[in-house]
Amino acid sequence: MAAETYNRDDLIIRKAGEDDLPALVDFQVKLALHVAGPPAQKLKKKERKRLLEILAAALIDNDKLLVVAELPNAGLVGMAYLYIWRSQGIWEQAGDHVFKSGIIDDIWVEPDFRKLGIFSAMLTQLIAFAEKRGVPELILEYAISNKEADATWKRLGFQVTGVRAAAFTSVVKEKLDAGT
Ligand SMILES: CC(C)(COP(=O)(O)OP(=O)(O)OC[C@H]1O[C@@H](n2cnc3c(N)ncnc32)[C@H](O)[C@@H]1OP(=O)(O)O)[C@@H](O)C(=O)NCCC(=O)NCCS
Numbered sequence: 001m002a003a004e005t006y007n008r009d010d011l012i013i014r015k016a017g018e019d020d021l022p023a024l025v026d027f028q029v030k031l032a033l034h035v036a037g038p039p040a041q042k043l044k045k046k047e048r049k050r051l052l053e054i055l056a057a058a059l060i061d062n063d064k065l066l067v068v069a070e071l072p073n074a075g076l077v078g079m080a081y082l083y084i085w086r087s088q089g090i091w092e093q094a095g096d097h098v099f100k101s102g103i104i105d106d107i108w109v110e111p112d113f114r115k116l117g118i119f120s121a122m123l124t125q126l127i128a129f130a131e132k133r134g135v136p137e138l139i140l141e142y143a144i145s146n147k148e149a150d151a152t153w154k155r156l157g158f159q160v161t162g163v164r165a166a167a168f169t170s171v172v173k174e175k176l177d178a179g180t
Contacts, residue, residue: 003112006071013121016059016066016079023076024068025051027108035143058083065129069109069118078109080122084135102130104140107149119152 016024028051029043058064058081069078085101104126109118130138140158142149 003114003116006113006116008117010072011118011121012070012072013067013125014070016055016068018056018059020068020076021052021055024055024066024079024106027076027079028106031106031108035146037145063133065126066106067122067125069113069122071113074110074113077113078118078122079106080104080108080119080126081106082126082130082138084130084133085139100133100135102126102135102138104138107140114148120156123156 025043025048033040055066058066061083063084064082066079066081068076069080070076082102082104085103087099087101089095089097089099104123107119107122127138138158140153141164142153144150
């Protein structure tokens with residue numbers, strides 16, 4: 001089934017189950033390769049097992065929601081994950097208040113099914129889950145080079161609140177040496 005024949009009414013967004021896990025690890029691999037870029041690489045068996053275990057644990061954790069998007073003639077076409085992160089305020093003024101954030105991770109929609117609103121449909125369920133648990137904010141990380149993600153998140157109201165920077169040790173050393 002190609003995107004041209006996609007019918008929104010056929011789309012099922014549901015909580016992931018045990019049987020979905022192998023396909024979800026395949027999505028995670030595609031996502032990692034999408035972010036890293038070429039060359040294509042193969043996941044270690046040991047890592048596949050570890051990812052399967054992490055996803056299986058998420059299925060039975062009340063603070064975690066793993067959803068999948070499914071189409072009758074195409075099978076699974078996407079996944080999305082949210083977990084609740086709790087932090088105790090560090091300031092006296094905050095008292096015993098516990099701050100809650102919804103961390104979004106492992107977002108993938110199969111390339112043939114993008115820009116059809118499938119991710120938005122999954123996000124709607126993640127938000128309902130977060131709201132039910134009194135979570136007022138959503139947080140996620142993405143690579144600046146990931147243009148699709150950048151466009152999608154900005155469109156949905158996410159604003160960049162921090163920057164992760166990286167440099168080769170040799171370059172930093174060179175700069176330091178040049179300044180001395
Ligand atoms: C990012 C991704 C999940 C979006 O999924 P999707 O199902 O295509 O998204 P939707 O169709 O629900 O679109 C959501 C919004 O983002 C916008 N959008 C989606 N892809 C876009 C793109 N490539 N360029 C510009 N805007 C885009 C849509 O227009 C929509 O806004 P609108 O409702 O105002 O039109 C999908 O492109 C993907 O899987 N990318 C590769 C994996 C990835 O980058 N994951 C995120 C890592 S943090």
